[in-house]
Amino acid sequence: MRSRALVAGCVLLGGVVAIAMVSALWTPYDPADTSGGRLEPPGPEHWLGTDRLGRDLLTQLMIGARVALSIGAGAVALGGALGLLAGIAAGFAVRWLDDMMAVVLDLLIAFPTLLLAMLVIAARRGSLLSAVTAIGLAMTAVVARPARQQVKRVLAQDYVTAARTSGTSWPGIVAGHVLPNIWPALAVNLALQLGRAVLAEAGLSYLGLGPPPPNASWGHMLREAQATVLVAPGDIVAPGLLLVLLVIGVNLLADGVREVADPLLRGRW
Amino acid sequence: MSLLEAGNLTVRTADGRELLRDLSFRLARGDRLGLIGESGAGKSLTVLAIVGLLPAGMTASGRVLLDGEPILGAPEWVLNTVRGRRVAVVFQDPLAALDPLMRVGAQVAEPLRRHRGLRGAAARRAALEALTEVRLGDPERIARSYPHEISGGQRQRVAMAMALACEPSFLIADEPTAALDGTVQAEMLALLERLVAARGMGLLFVGHDLAVVARVSRRILVLERGRAVEEGEVGDVLRAPSHPHTRDLVSAARRLHGALERMLP
Numbered sequence: 001m002r003s004r005a006l007v008a009g010c011v012l013l014g015g016v017v018a019i020a021m022v023s024a025l026w027t028p029y030d031p032a033d034t035s036g037g038r039l040e041p042p043g044p045e046h047w048l049g050t051d052r053l054g055r056d057l058l059t060q061l062m063i064g065a066r067v068a069l070s071i072g073a074g075a076v077a078l079g080g081a082l083g084l085l086a087g088i089a090a091g092f093a094v095r096w097l098d099d100m101m102a103v104v105l106d107l108l109i110a111f112p113t114l115l116l117a118m119l120v121i122a123a124r125r126g127s128l129l130s131a132v133t134a135i136g137l138a139m140t141a142v143v144a145r146p147a148r149q150q151v152k153r154v155l156a157q158d159y160v161t162a163a164r165t166s167g168t169s170w171p172g173i174v175a176g177h178v179l180p181n182i183w184p185a186l187a188v189n190l191a192l193q194l195g196r197a198v199l200a201e202a203g204l205s206y207l208g209l210g211p212p213p214p215n216a217s218w219g220h221m222l223r224e225a226q227a228t229v230l231v232a233p234g235d236i237v238a239p240g241l242l243l244v245l246l247v248i249g250v251n252l253l254a255d256g257v258r259e260v261a262d263p264l265l266r267g268r269w
Numbered sequence: 270m271s272l273l274e275a276g277n278l279t280v281r282t283a284d285g286r287e288l289l290r291d292l293s294f295r296l297a298r299g300d301r302l303g304l305i306g307e308s309g310a311g312k313s314l315t316v317l318a319i320v321g322l323l324p325a326g327m328t329a330s331g332r333v334l335l336d337g338e339p340i341l342g343a344p345e346w347v348l349n350t351v352r353g354r355r356v357a358v359v360f361q362d363p364l365a366a367l368d369p370l371m372r373v374g375a376q377v378a379e380p381l382r383r384h385r386g387l388r389g390a391a392a393r394r395a396a397l398e399a400l401t402e403v404r405l406g407d408p409e410r411i412a413r414s415y416p417h418e419i420s421g422g423q424r425q426r427v428a429m430a431m432a433l434a435c436e437p438s439f440l441i442a443d444e445p446t447a448a449l450d451g452t453v454q455a456e457m458l459a460l461l462e463r464l465v466a467a468r469g470m471g472l473l474f475v476g477h478d479l480a481v482v483a484r485v486s487r488r489i490l491v492l493e494r495g496r497a498v499e500e501g502e503v504g505d506v507l508r509a510p511s512h513p514h515t516r517d518l519v520s521a522a523r524r525l526h527g528a529l530e531r532m533l534p
Contacts, residue, residue, distance in 0.1 A: 157365065158360060158362060158365035158366045159365065159366050159367055159368045159369075161317075161322060161360070161366075162358070162360055162366040162367070162428070162431075163368070163379070164320075164322050164352065165320050165322060165352050165353065165357070165358040165360075166352060166353030166357065166358075166379070166380040166383075166431060166432070166435075167348075167349045167350065167351070167352035167353035167354055167380060167383055167384060168349070168353075168379065168380075168383065169345070169346075169349050172383070176368075176371075176379065177368050177371070180368070180370045180371065181368065181369070181370050183370075184370075
């Protein structure tokens with residue numbers, strides 16, 4: 001295999017994906033099941049113990065993986081699509097429109113992601129969909145700005161002129177030359193954004209703005225564990241560790257994608 | 270008989286400076302016209318103006334006619350049927366003119382797909398044929414390569430294969446050999462001459478090297494700072510240049526040639 005980073009990233013991300021997929025079919029307990037004792041330590045009944053309402057922590061952890069990944073993937077899909085469209089539009093736009101979009105994008109980037117997401121959620125109800133919308137919208141500018149630069153870089157290349165002189169239409173240029181050439185940078189950016197989206201989801205849930213139960217969330221688990229840290233100090237370990245591993249995995253994946261997606265870098269590893 | 274014609278072609282920048290002024294020429298099918306001038310004389314602008322691809326902000330006025338139809342200022346969809354299909358261009362730097370992330374075969378197939386509607390195996394076969402025609406050894410391997418994996422001479426042949434794939438009536442070669450070393454340059458020129466002659470294409474050859482331009486052209490047009498200063502049969506112009514700028518060009522070329530001759534034993 002050419003890229004060790006890609007392998008390591010895939011293993012870590014794959015592990016979390018596997019947990020999330022299992023959680024869709026089976027969890028040790030029902031997430032709303034409060035039959036366990038309160039704040040039980042890990043044991044044969046509850047491998048990771050229970051929270052202060054007597055719910056099984058392993059169940060929450062598994063569902064949390066699913067929630068983190070679906071919100072992350074949804075947000076990347078939304079933010080990536082909108083950002084790419086905006087980037088291509090700005091890259092092609094006439095001067096004044098492009099300048100205006102550049103200013104708007106800079107403003108959006110200067111605005112903290114979490115704050116923007118909180119505004120969106122405040123305007124709607126806390127749900128899986130609003131979390132995706134909120135994080136996705138906040139991501140749009142972060143995707144659009146480098147995309148715009150990349151589109152401009154590609155459009156200035158001689159091979160675009162050459163393709164134009166051989167009669168390729170603008171849509172043909174975008175599909176045939178612009179997208180393939182911005183794809184390596186875009187893919188890396190999207191992979192990085194997946195990590196940021198997962199963290200943002202954890203942050204929102206930690207603040208109590210995440211999707212409501214029965215959706216469990218690592219951010220929410222951390223908040224609960226923090227409240228009971230003197231009684232059950234071990235409860236922060238599992239969600240915190242998974243969150244860190246997932247984000248590291250996604251970042252390694254981004255590195256690996258960069259190495260593999262760019263044929264100019266291929267063969268150097 | 271097909272004809273490419275420019276009349277009073279003028280190119281201005283956004284702030285009104287004239288980069289190219291009142292250029293007129295006629296190029297019939299089978300004819301070979303050389304456009305020579307120093308860098309900045311407006312050679313490449315002429316090429317871009319003909320195919321309607323001037324950089325943003327520049328405007329062209331005058332006439333460019335292809336078989337009597339105006340193509341200067343024609344709508345985009347008309348130009349897209351002209352570019353590549355009837356008038357093709359080979360650029361100076363083939364590395365820059367080839368998409369670095371697209372395999373060579375796919376790039377050669379692109380105009381074939383667009384203009385001749387070839388798909389799949391047929392497009393592949395036609396692309397390989399085009400690569401074979403420009404004398405590329407092992408076209409199968411070249412077709413699978415990325416542009417950075419082949420040599421400069423091979424790249425220029427690929428660019429030429431792309432330009433010729435749709436059998437255009439006119440080929441515009443914008444200093445196609447300037448980025449190549451001497452021996453490869455000679456091979457490329459021979460290939461270009463043979464292909465143009467075999468297909469009876471009209472060739473507009475743009476260059477700054479008099480020896481190169483004179484070799485492939487039948488007539489030459491001398492540009493100086495955006496204006497045509499002399500036009501005529503290659504032999505006549507070389508023997509009796511009338512404009513001072515042309516005289517400079519000719520004598521400079523002769524001096525270089527003379528220096529080589531004197532080295533002979």
